[in-house]
Amino acid sequence: MAVPGNGISRRLVSWARIKSPWITVYNSGGCNACDIEIIACLMPRFDVERFGILVRGSPRHADILIVTGTPTLKQASRLRRVWEQIPEPKYVIALGACGSSGGVFRGLYQVVDRVESVIPVDVYVAGCPPRPDEIINAVVRCIDLLREDTAHGGKEWRQKKPLPAPVPGEKSPAEVP
Amino acid sequence: MPEVVVPIGPHHPALKEPVNFRVIADGEKIVRLELDLSYNHRGIEKAAEQRNFIRVLPLLERVCGICSHSHATAFAKGVEEIMGLEIPPRARYIRTIIAELERMHSHLLWLGVAAHEIGFNTLFMWSWRDREAVQDTLEEMSGNRVHYGMNEIGGVRRDLTPAQIKTALARLPDLEDRIQKYVGMVNSEETMLIRFRGVGKMSREEALKYGAVGPTARASGVDYDVRRDDPYLAYDEIPWKVITDNHGDVYGRTRVRVGELWESTQIVRFCLENIPAGPVRVEAPKNAPEGEILSRYEAPRGELAHYIRTNGTDKVERIDIRSPTLANWTSVAMCLTGQNLADIPVIVAAIDPCLSCTCRMVVVHRRGGRAVPGTAAGESGHDPKSRQDGWRP
Ligand code: SF4
Numbered sequence: 001m002a003v004p005g006n007g008i009s010r011r012l013v014s015w016a017r018i019k020s021p022w023i024t025v026y027n028s029g030g031c032n033a034c035d036i037e038i039i040a041c042l043m044p045r046f047d048v049e050r051f052g053i054l055v056r057g058s059p060r061h062a063d064i065l066i067v068t069g070t071p072t073l074k075q076a077s078r079l080r081r082v083w084e085q086i087p088e089p090k091y092v093i094a095l096g097a098c099g100s101s102g103g104v105f106r107g108l109y110q111v112v113d114r115v116e117s118v119i120p121v122d123v124y125v126a127g128c129p130p131r132p133d134e135i136i137n138a139v140v141r142c143i144d145l146l147r148e149d150t151a152h153g154g155k156e157w158r159q160k161k162p163l164p165a166p167v168p169g170e171k172s173p174a175e176v177p
Numbered sequence: 178m179p180e181v182v183v184p185i186g187p188h189h190p191a192l193k194e195p196v197n198f199r200v201i202a203d204g205e206k207i208v209r210l211e212l213d214l215s216y217n218h219r220g221i222e223k224a225a226e227q228r229n230f231i232r233v234l235p236l237l238e239r240v241c242g243i244c245s246h247s248h249a250t251a252f253a254k255g256v257e258e259i260m261g262l263e264i265p266p267r268a269r270y271i272r273t274i275i276a277e278l279e280r281m282h283s284h285l286l287w288l289g290v291a292a293h294e295i296g297f298n299t300l301f302m303w304s305w306r307d308r309e310a311v312q313d314t315l316e317e318m319s320g321n322r323v324h325y326g327m328n329e330i331g332g333v334r335r336d337l338t339p340a341q342i343k344t345a346l347a348r349l350p351d352l353e354d355r356i357q358k359y360v361g362m363v364n365s366e367e368t369m370l371i372r373f374r375g376v377g378k379m380s381r382e383e384a385l386k387y388g389a390v391g392p393t394a395r396a397s398g399v400d401y402d403v404r405r406d407d408p409y410l411a412y413d414e415i416p417w418k419v420i421t422d423n424h425g426d427v428y429g430r431t432r433v434r435v436g437e438l439w440e441s442t443q444i445v446r447f448c449l450e451n452i453p454a455g456p457v458r459v460e461a462p463k464n465a466p467e468g469e470i471l472s473r474y475e476a477p478r479g480e481l482a483h484y485i486r487t488n489g490t491d492k493v494e495r496i497d498i499r500s501p502t503l504a505n506w507t508s509v510a511m512c513l514t515g516q517n518l519a520d521i522p523v524i525v526a527a528i529d530p531c532l533s534c535t536c537r538m539v540v541v542h543r544r545g546g547r548a549v550p551g552t553a554a555g556e557s558g559h560d561p562k563s564r565q566d567g568w569r570p
Contacts, residue, residue: 027533029216029217030533031239032241032531032533033239033243033323034242035194035242036243039193040305040308040309043302043305043306043309044305045306059188072219074215074216078187078188082188103239104236105219108223108224109223110218110220111219128239128324129242129322129323131322
């Protein structure tokens with residue numbers, strides 16, 4: 001996608017990306033359980049490396065960012081900065097109930113409630129914490145998205161169009177008696 | 178040589194959780210350590226004051242993802258004491274079983290992480306594989322791998338069926354085998370001996386002076402365990418012993434933790450075999466009378482204290498959580514002085530740090546009126562208003 005030119009070099013890069021997505025994990029204010037479950041994914045029982053998924057520490061090497069926890073006010077700007085460092089195309093997974101919607105921490109005075117209000121999110125995973133198999137499924141879903149996006153030549157096709165502005169004088173369906 | 182400041186974190190490849198170290202080093206030697214722990218401050222204590230006893234238990238479980246049962250039990254225990262409630266013996270045993278399984282999974286997790294820090298990844302994989310057996314047992318008993326949701330004021334929410342007890346007992350011999358192997362490895366494996374011996378030494382006096390708790394203190398010869406010295410749940414009915422060690426270094430802390438692993442398997446076995454029959458909960462009143470209490474609990478990382486004050490309603494008036502890691506950070510800062518820069522990961526990992534429960538401070542800037550968690554000088558000495566990062570909530 002982001003690779004200039006066409007033909008073989010671009011196809012090679014997107015093939016490699018789909019075969020081996022590298023992920024980085026950012027704990028933006030959760031309770032650690034989601035992070036522990038991600039590490040459990042690397043272990044002999046779940047072993048995500050058989051899918052070519054590698055966990056890397058540096059965001060500059062990553063394709064997929066997994067954000068755990070609801071961002072705290074102090075972490076939000078840092079999360080944004082980490083996200084900005086990831087090269088395009090990048091995908092974000094909001095892990096767990098508190099990454100998706102705030103979970104039990106929703107409305108606390110020191111949190112932003114959801115990852116979505118700081119960075120765009122592509123995949124949400126429910127559960128508190130999600131099981132390792134659900135985390136693996138989320139990453140696999142991300143690879144599917146990546147494949148579709150490559151076919152469409154970018155992420156834009158997925159973005160919802162804003163609703164058309166109401167025509168003045170015309171009643172909306174809700175108002176029609 | 179002039180001193181240099183090495184900043185590490187909050188997001189760093191070597192860190193699993195957000196924390197900011199400012200290591201002041203003179204060449205390779207560490208002179209001083211400054212810490213900023215407040216990245217994950219969420220304001221749980223305040224939220225706990227606004228939720229009733231039923232809703233606050235799931236919230237307190239999520240203070241920490243590793244010792245979730247500890248926080249819930251410490252709170253439930255305290256409130257029950259204020260209410261004057263006696264929970265049934267079967268509930269006490271079930272709470273003990275879950276608590277010890279939690280200690281096992283936490284210590285196995287720690288053993289893996291410590292091995293990883295010294296580049297001994299084989300042990301990392303082994304201990305995490307064995308941890309899955311513990312996780313399976315917990316999942317069978319409670320329905321979840323991490324946040325068990327077993328506690329409620331007045332008892333536990335789920336009973337153990339005979340089939341569950343049978344499968345849990347069937348898993349134990351294998352685990353005991355593996356743990357025996359780890360005990361042997363800690364004392365004979367050359368990789369671990371070289372990297373752990375003499376690193377991060379702390380004497381008994383220092384441990385007492387800096388208020389270390391849990392395995393960190395016990396490794397320096399402090400013979401103190403809340404489970405024995407202020408018994409709660411079923412610990413006074415179970416034969417077990419407190420593990421201490423006199424080495425005082427990372428090697429000693431490893432020995433204590435591996436020893437505790439073994440003790441935990443024995444406690445779980447005893448409880449499963451001798452679990453009394455009967456109900457698992459009693460009806461608890463909706464409101465707690467006025468009162469205050471300091472509820473102590475031996476979490477996997479050390480002594481956990483919940484200070485609870487109630488005022489006759491169905492909510493707490495104030496809850497203050499002192500988590501064991503908070504007590505142990507001072508000892509880390511002290512242990513690191515004079516050590517090599519390369520020893521930071523090992524010494525920090527040796528207290529089994531867990532940051533989600535540690536952060537707590539909020540300082541209001543009088544100038545801007547904005548609440549900034551962390552040091553009095555804002556974020557590592559910078560004025561938050563001068564940040565140029567563009568995004569602000
Ligand atoms: S979703 Fe649940 S388990 Fe995951 S970080 Fe949030 S509170 Fe913890």
